[in-house]
Amino acid sequence: MTFQVLGCHHHDSTVEFREQLTFTAEQAHTILSQLQQTHPDMETVLLSTCNRVEIYMAAEEQDLCPPQDAMIQLLADFHNLQPADIADQFQLREDKDAVRHLFATAASLDSMVVGEAQILSQVKDAYELATQGGFTGSVTHTAFQAAMRVAKRVATETTINQRRVSIPSIAVADFANRFFENFADKNVLVIGAGEMGEETLRYLIDQQATQIHIVNRDLARAQNLVERTQGEARPWEELDQLLVDADLVVSTTSADDPIVTVERFQAIAHQRHQRTLLVLDLAVPRDFEAAVGEFVGVYLYCIDDLDEVCQRNKDARSQQWPHANEIIDEESGLFMAELAHRSTGPWIQRLQDQAQQLKSDELERLLNKLGENANETVREELDIAFDRLINKLLHPPLESLRNGAHDADHRGLVDALKKLFRLKE
Amino acid sequence: MSEIGNVLANISISCFAFSYLLTLLLEVSRLFFQVPVRWVLIQVITAAGLIAHAIYIGLDISSSLQADATPLASWHAWCVLAALAVALFYFVLAIRRPKNNIGVFLIPVVLVLVLAAALVKDSATFTTDGAISLWEFIHIGSLLAGTVAVAIGCAVGVMYLVQSSRLKKKLPPRTGLKLPSLEWLERNNRRCLFVSTILLAQGLFAGVVMNIIRQVPFEQGVTISSGVLFLWLVAVTLFEYLYKPARQGRKVAYLTLAHFVFLAVVLGYVIFAQHGSGVAS
Numbered sequence: 001m002t003f004q005v006l007g008c009h010h011h012d013s014t015v016e017f018r019e020q021l022t023f024t025a026e027q028a029h030t031i032l033s034q035l036q037q038t039h040p041d042m043e044t045v046l047l048s049t050c051n052r053v054e055i056y057m058a059a060e061e062q063d064l065c066p067p068q069d070a071m072i073q074l075l076a077d078f079h080n081l082q083p084a085d086i087a088d089q090f091q092l093r094e095d096k097d098a099v100r101h102l103f104a105t106a107a108s109l110d111s112m113v114v115g116e117a118q119i120l121s122q123v124k125d126a127y128e129l130a131t132q133g134g135f136t137g138s139v140t141h142t143a144f145q146a147a148m149r150v151a152k153r154v155a156t157e158t159t160i161n162q163r164r165v166s167i168p169s170i171a172v173a174d175f176a177n178r179f180f181e182n183f184a185d186k187n188v189l190v191i192g193a194g195e196m197g198e199e200t201l202r203y204l205i206d207q208q209a210t211q212i213h214i215v216n217r218d219l220a221r222a223q224n225l226v227e228r229t230q231g232e233a234r235p236w237e238e239l240d241q242l243l244v245d246a247d248l249v250v251s252t253t254s255a256d257d258p259i260v261t262v263e264r265f266q267a268i269a270h271q272r273h274q275r276t277l278l279v280l281d282l283a284v285p286r287d288f289e290a291a292v293g294e295f296v297g298v299y300l301y302c303i304d305d306l307d308e309v310c311q312r313n314k315d316a317r318s319q320q321w322p323h324a325n326e327i328i329d330e331e332s333g334l335f336m337a338e339l340a341h342r343s344t345g346p347w348i349q350r351l352q353d354q355a356q357q358l359k360s361d362e363l364e365r366l367l368n369k370l371g372e373n374a375n376e377t378v379r380e381e382l383d384i385a386f387d388r389l390i391n392k393l394l395h396p397p398l399e400s401l402r403n404g405a406h407d408a409d410h411r412g413l414v415d416a417l418k419k420l421f422r423l424k425e
Numbered sequence: 426m427s428e429i430g431n432v433l434a435n436i437s438i439s440c441f442a443f444s445y446l447l448t449l450l451l452e453v454s455r456l457f458f459q460v461p462v463r464w465v466l467i468q469v470i471t472a473a474g475l476i477a478h479a480i481y482i483g484l485d486i487s488s489s490l491q492a493d494a495t496p497l498a499s500w501h502a503w504c505v506l507a508a509l510a511v512a513l514f515y516f517v518l519a520i521r522r523p524k525n526n527i528g529v530f531l532i533p534v535v536l537v538l539v540l541a542a543a544l545v546k547d548s549a550t551f552t553t554d555g556a557i558s559l560w561e562f563i564h565i566g567s568l569l570a571g572t573v574a575v576a577i578g579c580a581v582g583v584m585y586l587v588q589s590s591r592l593k594k595k596l597p598p599r600t601g602l603k604l605p606s607l608e609w610l611e612r613n614n615r616r617c618l619f620v621s622t623i624l625l626a627q628g629l630f631a632g633v634v635m636n637i638i639r640q641v642p643f644e645q646g647v648t649i650s651s652g653v654l655f656l657w658l659v660a661v662t663l664f665e666y667l668y669k670p671a672r673q674g675r676k677v678a679y680l681t682l683a684h685f686v687f688l689a690v691v692l693g694y695v696i697f698a699q700h701g702s703g704v705a706s
Contacts, residue, residue, distance in 0.1 A: 174598040175598065177606065178588070178592060178598060178606055178607070179592070179606055179607045179608060180606055180607075180608045181606050181608045181609050181612075273669040274675075274676070276607055276608070276611070293593075296675065297675075299592050299593060301595065305595050308597065309597050309598065312597065
């Protein structure tokens with residue numbers, strides 16, 4: 001049995017490159033159907049996220065899967081690209097490497113933000129999509145179900161996914177949640193339309209924030225951000241009034257000087273009546289003068305404050321990394337042993353059948369020769385003796401095969417067994 | 426009496442006070458190190474304390490009824506009941522917000538009320554004409570509920586100020602105290618302030634009506650202290666109505682704390698002057 005994964009990841013390819021190869025659910029179904037037509041005995045699952053594009057393949061024999069070049073050609077053709085342009089970015093992993101990779105991916109150890117929970121649901125979705133399309137089989141079922149179990153085990157036995165390590169996620173989950181019970185009725189003001197602001201906004205939307213205003217010097221950019229997320233784009237001139245109404249401000253402009261100075265805030269402070277205002281100033285250089293944080297009811301956090309927590313969480317996660325890796329190693333070893341056991345089972349059965357056939361033939365020949373000299377007792381004793389002989393002869397090779405299920409050269413042992421005993425498919 | 430009955434009859438203030446003290450110590454230990462089963466242990470100990478507390482009150486009622494006396498008609502019972510209400514509030518809140526260190530603030534309030542109950546254990550019972558009249562019931566009940574609301578408001582107010590100060594100082598999350606969000610604290614602080622103001626005003630009003638109906642002369646000290654408390658309630662209401670910042674943030678917390686101080690002074694006076702028991706001047 002073989003289990004392979006061909007993929008490109010955030011580790012060794014740029015986001016621009018990965019964007020060209022992304023698959024929608026419909027496209028994934030199409031390419032998997034194509035593969036099923038050309039390789040009907042192969043099981044496939046396609047995992048396509050913003051950080052990776054991976055095709056998992058499994059079959060009884062390696063030659064039932066397409067070679068790497070053919071797969072690259074297929075992917076390139078599908079996206080109208082040149083195979084030579086993408087070949088270097090793809091990596092093929094086989095058997096234990098591939099299983100280990102799947103388990104590590106599902107457990108979010110291979111993610112850009114280690115421990116983020118989203119990847120597990122993406123793996124589940126990919127598996128379900130392939131199952132619904134009829135592209136999966138016994139090996140992929142076992143592998144993906146094991147991957148989900150391993151991900152849960154890693155989540156339970158380590159704290160690797162309990163601490164956030166991206167600035168936007170920390171800003172919302174670790175800081176904003178200490179101020180607000182819910183975000184549905186809060187006025188959220190996003191100043192600037194940068195990447196960090198957008199990501200923070202997405203986390204806030206996940207937390208049910210609905211009253212969102214985006215203000216930017218270039219109104220068109222604010223409108224673009226609104227289209228990608230949600231909320232309302234407002235002209236720059238309304239900034240002061242929006243500050244009066246805001247409960248939470250996320251500021252991420254690239255302005256060289258502070259936008260909200262003490263004087264500017266002083267002018268509107270009386271209209272806020274000391275209502276709580278959380279300001280997440282994620283801009284460098286800062287958009288809010290530090291002294292604005294001294295107003296009653298204003299809590300001002302800059303990117304350094306968040307980065308400190310980010311670093312601390314990263315350190316805490318790295319302490320959990322060895323244990324998480326041990327779990328992945330242990331589980332992938334167990335899975336490979338199980339897979340090997342399943343793939344050797346039919347060959348062991350075939351060998352035992354062949355030996356039994358040999359025994360029956362030889363016993364029959366001998367009993368015919370002995371004729372009436374062999375009474376019932378002799379016949380029984382001969383039968384037992386032949387059985388014992390077969391068992392003793394087969395025991396050492398079969399035991400080696402079973403014990404070698406964990407070893408890398410297990411497939412070699414099976415091949416040797418097939419050749420030595422001339423076992424047929 | 427059965428063996429269980431004997432054990433129950435021996436339940437004293439120290440039984441549940443000890444449970445609450447243990448709860449407090451365990452809650453404080455949460456600030457320093459993590460132990461997996463501690464939260465469950467805290468709930469079990471608190472529940473045991475609450476059961477002992479309830480049995481103690483039950484026995485008090487039972488003995489009063491056997492002696493043909495009005496049950497719970499003493500400052501001692503009044504303090505024990507108030508402590509039970511605050512402890513119950515803590516228990517429910519601790520289950521609903523297991524990650525927060527609410528007990529560090531609420532259990533001391535419970536212990537103060539239990540201590541006050543212990544100090545006035547031998548106080549005389551309230552003088553009644555037999556059955557408690559409606560106005561007496563409203564007077565005692567409102568003041569009791571108002572006191573509980575003020576006590577909880579005080580703890581929530583302190584929590585708000587601590588949380589606000591920690592957030593201003595930008596203390597990183599996951600270190601030391603874990604408190605509810607500022608929004609939750611502010612909302613409940615305001616709720617306590619509102620409810621306690623109404624209940625205390627209602628209690629004072631019922632007391633005045635009761636005295637007029639019974640044609641009992643007003644006790645001078647109690648009249649002055651109650652008058653001061655009433656003026657304070659009026660001031661709080663006006664302050665809230667006229668000054669918008671007083672409806673949110675730290676101002677609410679300060680108001681609940683001031684509420685607590687005023688009430689503590691007034692209650693301190695009326696309890697130790699044995700108001701209602703016919704021995705005060």
